Amino acid sequence: MKKWSTMLMTFAVTLVLSVPVSSMEANNSVDCVHSWHYVKQKIKQAKAYIKENGSKAYIQALKAKKFDGQNEYMFAIDYRGNILAHPFVQLHDVNGWDFYDSDRVYMVREMVKMAKYNGKGWIEYQFKHHQTGQVVPQLVYIERVNNRFFIGLATY
Numbered sequence: 001m002k003k004w005s006t007m008l009m010t011f012a013v014t015l016v017l018s019v020p021v022s023s024m025e026a027n028n029s030v031d032c033v034h035s036w037h038y039v040k041q042k043i044k045q046a047k048a049y050i051k052e053n054g055s056k057a058y059i060q061a062l063k064a065k066k067f068d069g070q071n072e073y074m075f076a077i078d079y080r081g082n083i084l085a086h087p088f089v090q091l092h093d094v095n096g097w098d099f100y101d102s103d104r105v106y107m108v109r110e111m112v113k114m115a116k117y118n119g120k121g122w123i124e125y126q127f128k129h130h131q132t133g134q135v136v137p138q139l140v141y142i143e144r145v146n147n148r149f150f151i152g153l154a155t156y
Helices: 002-018 021-027 030-034 036-053 055-063 107-117
Strands: 072-078 082-085 120-128 135-144 149-155
Touching: 036 055, 036 072, 036 135, 036 149, 055 072, 055 082, 072 107, 107 120, 107 135, 107 149
Parallel strands: none
Antiparallel strands: 072 082, 072 149, 120 135, 135 149
8 A cells, every 4th residue: 555655656756747837837726736836936935934923923924824725735744743734724733643534644743753854845636625525635745843842835
């Protein structure tokens, strides 16, 4: 199962990275969400916001959905699995350590492990779309902010 998951993730990331960035930027379509450069830029902007305004202000901005798009959203989670901010209000200040999807992927555990040991990375799992409520594949990029929490950008 883990081997298939790794192969699937490698394939997904390869597919994402193979899309020409210039063509996506030229038509400014929703598909640009899946551009590696777009994701990195959004994370860079978030980190700059944190540096300028502080972690608490960033968490409040996330809760107000100031960084969300049609097919993407940002979130923050601490290293104990506590969800600091998420578009689903019912997940604010909830511990997601035991959350898993239909494939038994413990998404928060995987993100915490990745943030702690790699500092950044991609993870894929099944999750409810933040606007439609339908369960769909979700690709998430996470990056460590400091020794207290990490942020992520989820795309559909």
